[in-house]
Amino acid sequence: MVSRVIPVDPFDLTIFGGTGDLARRKILPGLYRRFRSGQMPEDSRIIGAARSDLDDNQYRDEVRAALKEFVDRDRLDDASLEGFLDLIRYVSIDAMGDAGWKELKAHVRPDHISAFYFSVAPSLFGPLAERLHAYGMADQSTRIVVEKPFGRDLESARELNRTLAEHFDETQIYRIDHYLGKETVQNLMALRFGNVLFEPLWNSQYVDHIQITVAETVGVGGRGGYYDRSGAMRDMVQNHLMQLLCLIAMEPPSQFDPDAVRDEKLKAIRALDPVKPDSIVRGQYTGKGSTPSYLEDVEAEESNTESFIALKVNISNWRWAGTPIYLRTGKRLKARQSEIAVVFKDAPHSIFGAEAGRHRNILTIRLQPNEGMTLGVTIKEPGPGGMRLIDVPLDMTFAEALGAENDQVTDAYERLVMDVIRGNQTLFMRGDEVEAAWAWTDPIIESWDSTDRKPFPYEPGSSGPEESAMMLHRENRRWREIRE
Numbered sequence: 001m002v003s004r005v006i007p008v009d010p011f012d013l014t015i016f017g018g019t020g021d022l023a024r025r026k027i028l029p030g031l032y033r034r035f036r037s038g039q040m041p042e043d044s045r046i047i048g049a050a051r052s053d054l055d056d057n058q059y060r061d062e063v064r065a066a067l068k069e070f071v072d073r074d075r076l077d078d079a080s081l082e083g084f085l086d087l088i089r090y091v092s093i094d095a096m097g098d099a100g101w102k103e104l105k106a107h108v109r110p111d112h113i114s115a116f117y118f119s120v121a122p123s124l125f126g127p128l129a130e131r132l133h134a135y136g137m138a139d140q141s142t143r144i145v146v147e148k149p150f151g152r153d154l155e156s157a158r159e160l161n162r163t164l165a166e167h168f169d170e171t172q173i174y175r176i177d178h179y180l181g182k183e184t185v186q187n188l189m190a191l192r193f194g195n196v197l198f199e200p201l202w203n204s205q206y207v208d209h210i211q212i213t214v215a216e217t218v219g220v221g222g223r224g225g226y227y228d229r230s231g232a233m234r235d236m237v238q239n240h241l242m243q244l245l246c247l248i249a250m251e252p253p254s255q256f257d258p259d260a261v262r263d264e265k266l267k268a269i270r271a272l273d274p275v276k277p278d279s280i281v282r283g284q285y286t287g288k289g290s291t292p293s294y295l296e297d298v299e300a301e302e303s304n305t306e307s308f309i310a311l312k313v314n315i316s317n318w319r320w321a322g323t324p325i326y327l328r329t330g331k332r333l334k335a336r337q338s339e340i341a342v343v344f345k346d347a348p349h350s351i352f353g354a355e356a357g358r359h360r361n362i363l364t365i366r367l368q369p370n371e372g373m374t375l376g377v378t379i380k381e382p383g384p385g386g387m388r389l390i391d392v393p394l395d396m397t398f399a400e401a402l403g404a405e406n407d408q409v410t411d412a413y414e415r416l417v418m419d420v421i422r423g424n425q426t427l428f429m430r431g432d433e434v435e436a437a438w439a440w441t442d443p444i445i446e447s448w449d450s451t452d453r454k455p456f457p458y459e460p461g462s463s464g465p466e467e468s469a470m471m472l473h474r475e476n477r478r479w480r481e482i483r484e
Contacts, residue, residue: 008421010043012112014104016095016128017119018048018059022147024066026178027119030414032067035087036080039418047089047107049100059090095124101135108137115420117145126163133167143420145174148239150429152230153445154438161431174420175429179240179338181412181419184371186427188247188340189256191365191373198363199252201344204323208360208477211326211341212244214367215333215482219285219460220307224298231305232282236329238441242269243429244340244367245325249315258425262433269436273314275444282448283308283465284455285332291460294331304448306455307331310468311444326479328468332460334482338367341480352387359389364480 013031015023034040048059064085067076089107093100108114116132118125125146132138144164151157164173179185192199201207214236220227227235246265253260284307287293294307308330315325342363359378366372374393381388419427456465463469463482472478 005037005039007039007041008113008418010041010112011115011421012045012047012108013115013117013417013421014047014049014091014108015117015119016049016093016124017117018090019050019052019054019062020119022119023048024062025070026411026413027117027417028063028066029070030411030417032071032080032084033075033411034414034418035084036075036077040087042083042087044087044112045089045107045109046087047091047104049091049093049104051092051094053092054090056088056090060085060088063088095120095131096127098131101131105135105137113143113421114139114141115143115145117417119147122146122149122151122160125160129164129167138167140169140172142168143172143174143423144168145176145417145420147176149230149234150175150239150434151438152234154435154442157434157438161435165431170431171425173431174416174425175431175434176416177239177243177429178412178416179367180243180427181416182367182371183410184365184367184373185244185247187373188365189261193252193256202342203319204321206344207323208343208345209324209326210248210343211328211480212241212248212339213341213480213482214241214329214338215335215463216329216331217333217336217461219292219332220294220297227307228298228300228303228305232307232309232329232331233441233445237309237311237327238437239429241327241329242437242441245313245327248340248342249320249325251319256426258428259430261426262430266430266433266436267317268315269433269440271315271317271320272440273316274440275311275313277447279312279471280444280448281308281310281465281468281471282306282455283310283330283458283468285330285460286457288460291332304452304454308333308455308458308464308468310464310471312471324475326472326477328464328479330458330464334461334463336369337482339480340365340367352389359391362480 015027017023031040031046048063054062064081067081091100091104091107093104114137116128118128120128129138129144132142146164151160192202246268250264250268253264284294284303284305287296295301295303310326310328313325313327315321344361344363346358346360360376361378362376364374364376366374372395374395376391376393378389378391381390416427456467458465463479469479
């Protein structure tokens with residue numbers, strides 16, 4: 001299948017934090033792949049901005065090294081690499097002062113789309129926005145991209161929103177969550193709203209429950225200082241898992257329009273019930289062999305911060321009343337796996353008798369690894385011997401079905417950055433959406449902060465604490481296996 005690439009208009013993209021880890025690992029490699037595919041005009045500019053004292057050529061050397069490390073070799077040809085590096089500029093800048101801002105303004109062309117990526121700590125969002133405005137780079141066509149964490153509670157999120165709103169309209173602010181850029185997440189909307197097959201079944205009458213799992217094999221590593229102040233609830237549930245929940249649970253928007261989609265996501269968040277204490281399990285990984293414990297990773301003698309959390313969530317609306325949604329995420333688990341599983345109810349009556357066993361249809365949406373979808377269906381086992389039933393998967397892995405060699409399956413960051421250039425906010429969070437998510441999250445965090453109850457321990461390489469499994473067993477359900 002041949003990929004159809006639609007070029008964007010020429011643009012100037014400034015990456016504040018252009019020498020940082022996110023720029024090196026994700027943003028710059030994603031931009032290179034879009035350039036190589038023909039989507040990025042050669043009249044565009046990518047401007048790295050950071051405190052390091054570098055010139056253009058020195059920064060290009062850093063970009064070249066990053067691309068060689070984080071781009072597949074078969075996509076790194078000399079002609080494309082050199083052409084991409086020709087777009088690169090660099091400005092040494094002080095986010096809290098005045099150094100470098102006049103030089104940056106000289107690089108930003110008024111007749112081009114102008115976007116600024118805030119790949120920096122949230123404490124710098126306000127100063128950057130203020131200086132862009134003060135130096136005449138914040139007009140109505142300007143777009144800014146802000147990374148998580150967008151606040152650590154409702155109050156700080158509101159303050160950040162107010163600060164950015166002093167200099168930019170909501171239509172200019174792109175709050176990025178890379179999970180929304182994944183091919184499978186977008187296909188979830190296509191699956192629900194582009195096919196007559198599933199939407200009539202997408203409700204509590206036919207769905208028994210839904211599981212959303214984001215499992216990681218890595219520990220907190222070099223992020224120990226940040227992570228121990230945040231934990232899995234703030235780091236993953238409030239943003240990534242909340243966005244997945246919204247796309248699963250929201251009502252059909254009237255059209256595929258940024259505000260229409262985000263209006264429905266906001267309604268889903270506001271319909272969430274408070275979570276009861278017995279519907280929350282928090283965990284913290286221990287050490288095992290050469291694998292350090294959470295406390296060793298964060299260099300602390302003790303900590304009540306969770307590296308794992310599982311929750312049972314209910315939505316009070318006509319579509320989902322009575323159908324629980326289980327959320328689970330953690331570090332140092334058995335495998336790296338992100339998936340959404342829609343578990344349909346049993347058939348109301350089995351004509352095959354009890355000996356046929358229990359069979360359920362499960363729609364599994366894989367986010368990583370191997371993005372794709374699997375629908376489990378029940379069929380007769382081939383061969384003689386009577387009507388024996390087995391479950392088989394109808395599998396579609398996007399890289400195989402669409403042809404990854406044609407750049408059809410793109411990285412989340414490259415897709416989202418191109419959406420910024422197009423001015424399409426559909427896959428970005430709106431300010432009131434962020435605040436609604438914190439308004440639901442804050443009471444949960446406050447409920448355990450008010451006690452000294454520690455997270456349950458769990459071994460690295462496991463599926464989390466046993467108490468998480470017991471939470472589902474009490475309701476005659478079980479987590480889907482995290483597969484190695």
